[in-house]
Amino acid sequence: MDEESFRRFMRQAMDGGEPGFGSQPIDGAVRAAGRIRRRRMLAGASATATAAALIGTATLAFGASGSGGNGPPTAAAARFAYVANTFKGTLTPISIATNTPGKPIRVGPDPTQMTVTPDGRTIYVVNSASSGTVTPVSTATNKAGKPIKVAGSPYTIIMTPNGRTVYVGGLFEGIVTPIFTRTNKAGQPIIVGGKHSMVSMVMTPDGRTIYAVSGSDAVTPISTATNKAGRAIKTGAGETGIVITPDGRTIYVESASGTVTPISTATGKVGKPIKVGKRPGFMQATPGTVYVISDPGTVTPISTATNTAGMPIKVGKGASDMAVTPDEMTVYVANFDSADTVTPISTATNTAGKPIAVGGEPSFVFVTPDGKTAYVSDWTVGQVTPVSTATNTAGMPIRLAGAQEIVFAP
């Protein structure tokens, strides 16, 4: 039996049709569509939720942008990059010095977002939606602790600078659940409204307030002292993404309609929406500038002094993620479907440098706390590629199935 005859046999056995155009019942598709309708606004939130993760990890855990709190580890202390292998349910530590992967740590199904305690001892991993759990992982032993059950479908995560509380944002329920890290117990869920999108969060540098958006026409502040939601700030545009300036004075929320709106954290005053490109995605805040990815393959710089958009910076097609170096001089943009590259943007001039070929399909990018390496992860091919920020050249890719989010820890 050759390949062709087996292929033909399969076609005939399955009604002789092409795959996918047969007579299967439609109920599943309808059910899927039902779920999809419930999550109408989710799509805009995925990348921006990563913003919360980035702020929660790189910024808060390592104090890159002047976060308060009690002694984040020094940059030199981060020795490992922990990579979530989303398809495998594991976390793999990679030695930053040698770029060699260690033994995978089994966490839970579909690990996505993570955050690290300021002392670097524990990583909290959200096992997304299906399991409703968060798993603490000890970086000393590389062992997973008991999964912590939270309400609803957790997806996003952020931590206070003092490391006492982790907040987990839900996917469909419009809730944020605190987990107290001393006991690893979940508290009462905090309702932030907007059940149609995942909850994206940012925290003020002093750790007092969380701002959450979840696809409704409002931003909800949460007091971390009382774990209660404050009065919602009306914006009116179905906000799905949020970012906070390093000085904590302004939050910027984006809506799928292609605008980014500034809100003062001191007064709650909503500014005028700023037009960016179509389908705004991931946002990254640096002192003075908020960078917003939008179609088609551009990054729009917004001056936080004037709240005006500058000339869009052309990067690669399918730009999906950004990371900023600790010295805030360079923003690296992962270009998912554009000749397998990462584009460095100079924050001084807001111009793009030469794209760096990393191979595969770069989907996430993270910069080490010492600023020397940008790790680019790629779930399609299943690899993580280190890029030297000194020379902007890529090293040998490290094979890791389903590699997605990365955090750094001692």
Next chain:
Amino acid sequence: MLDAPEEFTEFAGAYAARLRRTAYLLCGNWHTAEDLTQIALTQTLLSWRRLSRLDNAPAYAHRSLVNAYLGHRRSRKSRELPVALPPDAAGPAGTTELRLVLLRALDTLTPSARAVVVLRYWEDLSIGQVAAMLQCSTGNVKSQSSRALAQLRAVLGDTLLDLPVTD
């Protein structure tokens, strides 16, 4: 308007049936196939923001599906029985029987060999694409598919001879 979610709805609508059929060939029953399809679509939706900027959603959905299948197999001690007459057998007379023969033959393969066979000969993916999807070498795909075909030949031999040549 929110265009991206509409795009996902469109994608899911157009692609769910295809995923379900591939899932069916992988696991051998519609019920699990439906679950695997839901998992694949959910994972795709979770990553939609990144995916919708390119035409890579089908690849992601397939990858999720195959991973869900292999994970499902690993998590089960007992093997699924490829029995259950599909209640939705809507094909021309005779194909149900043929389908069960096919499933029974596929069920003699290991989960990973079965995934190779389904992706190669049903989805018509190249050896390189299958290797990328299963995160293994192209050599591994080649050896698995040739071994699997030999085994299927042993199981199916006569059935295949009875097939009318359609083209």
